[in-house]
Amino acid sequence: MNPPDTAAVAAPEIVIAPPGRWRPVNLRELWAHRELVYFLTKRELQIRYKQSFFGISWAVLQPLTFAAIFAVIIGGVLHYQPPGNLPFLVFAVASIVPWLFTAQAIQGAAGSLVLDANLIAKVYFPRLALPLSKGASLLIDLGIALVLVVVVTLLFGVTIASTAWLVPAFLLLGVVTAFAIGTFLAAVNVKYRDIQLVVPMFVQIMFFASPVLYDGTQVGDQAGQFVHYLYSVNPMASVLDGMRWALFDTPYPGTINILISITSALVILLGGLLYFRRVENFFADVI
Amino acid sequence: MSDTAIEVKGLGKRFDIGETTGGYMLLTEQIAARLRGRGRRPRKQEFWALRDVGFEVEQGEMFGVIGHNGAGKSTLLKILSRITPPTVGEAHLRGRVGALLEVGTGFHPELTGRENVYLNGAILNMKRADIQRRFDEIVEFADVGPFIDTPVKRYSSGMQLRLAFSVAAHLEPEILIVDEVLSVGDMAFQQKCLDRMEGASREGRTIVFISHNLAAVRSLCDRAMLLSRGRVSAIGGVGEVIREYVGEVERDLPRNLRERENRDGSGELRFVDMRLERDGQVIDSPTSGEDIDIVLNYETQGDRAYRTVNFGMTVFSLEDSAPLLNLSSETVGAVFQNVPPRGEVRCRLHNCPLPAGQYFMSIWADLAGEMLDGVHRAFELTVMGGDFYGSGRQPNPDHRTVLVPNEWSVSESSEPELSEPPTDPAYSAKTSA
Numbered sequence: 001m002n003p004p005d006t007a008a009v010a011a012p013e014i015v016i017a018p019p020g021r022w023r024p025v026n027l028r029e030l031w032a033h034r035e036l037v038y039f040l041t042k043r044e045l046q047i048r049y050k051q052s053f054f055g056i057s058w059a060v061l062q063p064l065t066f067a068a069i070f071a072v073i074i075g076g077v078l079h080y081q082p083p084g085n086l087p088f089l090v091f092a093v094a095s096i097v098p099w100l101f102t103a104q105a106i107q108g109a110a111g112s113l114v115l116d117a118n119l120i121a122k123v124y125f126p127r128l129a130l131p132l133s134k135g136a137s138l139l140i141d142l143g144i145a146l147v148l149v150v151v152v153t154l155l156f157g158v159t160i161a162s163t164a165w166l167v168p169a170f171l172l173l174g175v176v177t178a179f180a181i182g183t184f185l186a187a188v189n190v191k192y193r194d195i196q197l198v199v200p201m202f203v204q205i206m207f208f209a210s211p212v213l214y215d216g217t218q219v220g221d222q223a224g225q226f227v228h229y230l231y232s233v234n235p236m237a238s239v240l241d242g243m244r245w246a247l248f249d250t251p252y253p254g255t256i257n258i259l260i261s262i263t264s265a266l267v268i269l270l271g272g273l274l275y276f277r278r279v280e281n282f283f284a285d286v287i
Numbered sequence: 288m289s290d291t292a293i294e295v296k297g298l299g300k301r302f303d304i305g306e307t308t309g310g311y312m313l314l315t316e317q318i319a320a321r322l323r324g325r326g327r328r329p330r331k332q333e334f335w336a337l338r339d340v341g342f343e344v345e346q347g348e349m350f351g352v353i354g355h356n357g358a359g360k361s362t363l364l365k366i367l368s369r370i371t372p373p374t375v376g377e378a379h380l381r382g383r384v385g386a387l388l389e390v391g392t393g394f395h396p397e398l399t400g401r402e403n404v405y406l407n408g409a410i411l412n413m414k415r416a417d418i419q420r421r422f423d424e425i426v427e428f429a430d431v432g433p434f435i436d437t438p439v440k441r442y443s444s445g446m447q448l449r450l451a452f453s454v455a456a457h458l459e460p461e462i463l464i465v466d467e468v469l470s471v472g473d474m475a476f477q478q479k480c481l482d483r484m485e486g487a488s489r490e491g492r493t494i495v496f497i498s499h500n501l502a503a504v505r506s507l508c509d510r511a512m513l514l515s516r517g518r519v520s521a522i523g524g525v526g527e528v529i530r531e532y533v534g535e536v537e538r539d540l541p542r543n544l545r546e547r548e549n550r551d552g553s554g555e556l557r558f559v560d561m562r563l564e565r566d567g568q569v570i571d572s573p574t575s576g577e578d579i580d581i582v583l584n585y586e587t588q589g590d591r592a593y594r595t596v597n598f599g600m601t602v603f604s605l606e607d608s609a610p611l612l613n614l615s616s617e618t619v620g621a622v623f624q625n626v627p628p629r630g631e632v633r634c635r636l637h638n639c640p641l642p643a644g645q646y647f648m649s650i651w652a653d654l655a656g657e658m659l660d661g662v663h664r665a666f667e668l669t670v671m672g673g674d675f676y677g678s679g680r681q682p683n684p685d686h687r688t689v690l691v692p693n694e695w696s697v698s699e700s701s702e703p704e705l706s707e708p709p710t711d712p713a714y715s716a717k718t719s720a
Contacts, residue, residue: 017376039409046397
């Protein structure tokens with residue numbers, strides 16, 4: 001070992017004391033551990049794709065398979081007419097890609113702490129790095145899958161609307177939503193292990209409550225505007241309807257609805273993070 | 288600039304032991320418990336794992352922390368390394384802190400050695416540039432060279448441990464907290480690790496060394512602290528604190544077995560006394576290589592005679608509680624059909640195979656698998672060095688293993704291939720005296 005730098009005089013003093021109940025997220029500390037987030041994300045990707053035959057192409061094959069099945073169900077069985085007369089597969093792939101990200105990120109993040117219980121019990125690091133890296137690794141998949149959306153759209157000769165530059169904004173809302181819910185569930189999961197059984201059920205319910213297989217902008221048509229507002233409390237409503245609007249010029253979800261969704265996502269994020277930080281200190285004692 | 292690297296004041300950690308004993312639970316379970324208790328919270332029991340702990344460590348010092356299992360050593364370690372917060376009190380650590388808790392934490396079997404080095408480094412809060420700079424050194428220290436790009440699931444457990452320790456050993460914090468890492472790996476690697484810690488200390492790093500291994504603490508540390516039941520019971524020079532620890536062990540254990548409270552078994556038969564004899568003379572300390580008798584006195588409840596009682600004892604090393612010898616009457620074929628209500632059991636140990644050192648013994652008696660009496664740490668003994676092998680030579684004091692008779696020879700191999708089983712007298716060792 002090299003001698004400690006003479007700057008030891010300026011070495012930070014670490015004070016360990018009983019924590020308060022509610023603490024904000026320590027962004028500076030998280031930033032100091034950015035390389036950890038990077039390596040944990042890399043680990044996720046390496047493990048996910050290292051030993052699979054199709055490798056990274058899973059990121060394309062998976063949404064494509066689901067989209068094909070959904071296209072058959074809504075087109076062939078239900079005779080549903082997608083908004084803006086979109087071809088079934090285009091509608092399905094554009095809906096499935098952001099949805100799969102959200103579903104997988106929620107489930108992945110929710111299990112992330114328990115999965116790395118060994119690390120938590122043995123080493124100190126900002127615990128948020130675990131759900132964060134889970135989400136980050138799925139963002140890579142999302143990026144690849146978005147290329148699929150563009151390719152399928154162009155193959156079917158559908159024109160991409162001029163508002164397409166807004167797509168990342170709606171996706172960002174989806175990412176925030178998934179991270180917020182996932183982080184909250186991860187913290188609850190440490191204390192109550194049966195949450196592991198609740199999460200898949202919760203995601204299933206969310207699937208039907210979100211406009212994945214249908215056009216959510218029609219929700220208010222018969223039930224009234226208020227119901228549509230209520231519907232938009234689920235941020236995924238604006239994520240999916242909004243993204244399709246931006247990409248294909250299908251019906252606009254409504255500005256108030258989008259604002260409701262954004263507010264809702266931020267409230268979940270704030271609540272989730274505060275809860276996470278509150279119980280974070282005691283993860284090592286109960287895990 | 289202050290010379291104090293670690294300052295701990297009034298540190299305490301409380302655990303609440305609920306009806307479900309600690310840890311996680313099921314949400315449904317808790318709701319059910321609340322309903323049963325008509326909304327009342329399940330009653331909690333408090334347990335202080337640490338209480339009023341205060342000490343200071345100077346910069347560049349090597350400070351040992353010793354104590355029994357459950358004395359609060361690992362809780363202290365977890366607080367100092369910020370894994371868990373204290374309930375009360377404060378600790379000030381001046382300088383970057385690195386904790387060497389359990390090596391291999393965070394190693395992923397599917398990833399290669401190289402990938403794991405970077406991941407593990409990041410987990411221990413090393414900068415990527417630092418890992419890169421010292422990568423070759425790390426691999427060389429771990430001695431896994433050609434396998435660095437192989438998934439670690441193909442490594443032997445020894446290789447995994449060496450690589451994990453090597454990453455941790457190349458951390459360069461001002462304060463290093465070490466816990467029992469030296470119990471891994473072979474002797475040569477352990478020595479390498481000890482050397483490395485000594486080197487780090489010479490360079491002015493502060494080291495807190497938490498261990499069961501009194502020998503290692505004695506040789507590495509200048510000062511030490513003894514924890515018992517969560518409190519500091521001694522602090523000061525390492526020799527003094529270790530003496531205190533050994534004294535505590537003795538004080539905890541009344542010599543008189545009759546009065547020992549802490550014991551297992553049904554109690555129908557109880558050991559009441561124990562002694563060592565050599566040629567019919569009571570002795571305190573046997574010598575390696577002598578024939579000794581270990582004599583246990585017992586009493587039974589009532590005057591019932593017991594059939595087929597099995598007596599046994601295990602000898603442990605005092606320094607690290609490692610079991611060294613297991614003696615059981617049943618195993619050697621001695622089945623006592625009728626044991627008198629009060630009596631004396633005698634076990635003759637031929638050529639006492641323990642090297643010079645300190646030991647403790649646990650004794651038990653069972654009847655068809657059912658424990659009648661079991662006394663852990665019933666007796667402590669010091670063995671004097673003797674001429675076990677009749678060669679006039681003493682075993683290497685670093686090799687703390689039991690002594691068995693063995694014979695060596697070398698001969699020229701007549702056959703080109705060595706396919707013979709090792710029953711060939713030239714290769715066999717004589718195993719009984």
